[in-house]
Amino acid sequence: MQTDDNTRHAEKMAKIKVARDKMMQDKQGEKGLIVVHTGKGKGKSSSGFGMILRCIAHEMPCAVVQFIKGGWDTGERRVLTTHFGDLCRFHVMGEGFTWETQDRERDIAAARAGWEKAKELIRDPDIRMVLLDEINIALRYDYLELDEVLAFLRDEKPPMTHVVLTGRNAKPELIELADLVTEMEQIKHPFRAGIKAQPGVEF
């Protein structure tokens, strides 16, 4: 019985392996991807930082522009700039969440300065991945012009550069342009049970 189970398992897995190897063989293309992480769930920024960590592991120069800085300290910035400042450039452009500042002009100016920096980094032929953290918030509030961002990504992004754009409420036109889109859906969140934001989890 145990042996039958094992034989069946081996046969099933062998079939999966053949199918998978064939699928992967067909995928030979390489290109710089436009990646979007959106949705209301957690993991949009942290998986962006996980990708930055992968780039660092491969010694691929990369960069982060944070469009909206949280009220809390951001641990990622500290650890990335302290240990990998030579591989990863880091720019914090936002002044805090929008409901903290209540100053639309200042938010717009910060978002536009962030976008100018982002264009400079994306154009830099040495940089292989640029994470535009929470840029979707700036696009949603019309702090940045969607058409300008889309046109730049489509026409001026170097072909092999990856650009990762995070934040909830990604614009449909951005999703349309992107190569890889993941929606993080919130199934359960501890805030609802009265648990506050904690280090390591939220920041």
Added chain:
Amino acid sequence: MQTDDNTRHAEKMAKIKVARDKMMQDKQGEKGLIVVHTGKGKGKSSSGFGMILRCIAHEMPCAVVQFIKGGWDTGERRVLTTHFGDLCRFHVMGEGFTWETQDRERDIAAARAGWEKAKELIRDPDIRMVLLDEINIALRYDYLELDEVLAFLRDEKPPMTHVVLTGRNAKPELIELADLVTEMEQIKHPFRAGIKAQPGVEF
């Protein structure tokens, strides 16, 4: 007109700030969370590694057990063990994806060894977060006993330790037990356009 816009914006944001400050004030609890990243989309493991990066930033000792090792080299392990070996312990228990090995007995032995290591790390009072990467695959194939895993998390996990469990097809009973659950939904994937797995993105 511009001034009216700005006034309206400031008023709206001030209201959001009052509501949000009140919401955050109610959240005073702290606890070690059971966190699940599941779904078919990308970002389950990379956001787990992003959380590990946050722990490292806060100098919180943490650990990773990888239940299923990919066929490709894992950059995260290299960079974490090279730079942060004192803060982050790393154990690769799997022998490769299940369809690569086609040997159920060996997969079961590797998964059980991984789980023994995981229990040891979770019990260690100095370790603040343990990432059980791709454990959901081992649970799905019944390489591990679900009831044993649930009972351990419920009864033996130290109250302040965070445990992050990743992998698609999370068991409903695990989702029920967890504090924070995110489903990564695949909206668009470049494999469909013939693009292969690329460094920095997939590994």
